[in-house]
Amino acid sequence: MVSAKEFATWLKDKFLNERQGVTxxxxxxxxxxxxxxxxxxxxxxxxxxLMRYGLAFVTDTARENFYLLPVSGSKNWRSAIDAQFEREMFSNIYPIERSSG
Structure with a gap:
């Protein structure tokens, strides 16, 4: 039986340079x-x-499918919004308020 650390090392060695991720x-x-x-x-x-190497290992809520994704190339959310076509929408973004319920 392989430990999580051993499995992570194997995943890193095999998929570190994968750009789109694997399932x-x-x-x-x-x-x-x-x-x-x-x-x-x-x-x-x-x-x-894996996060030390810029890889995320996540699962769906049923834990039936798992995803190994590169996260090191992710851009800041503000940069992503700025890159969208409707740049003026950025000025209309306000912090998400907590519900009182």
Missing amino acids: FTRRDINKLTGRQGFSLSFVNDTHYE
């Missing part, structure tokens, strides 16, 4: 790690180890 199914991860099952802490620990 895995639960079955894929079971086969790759030799685990029958795994907890959310395994996913979190794998993610933690």
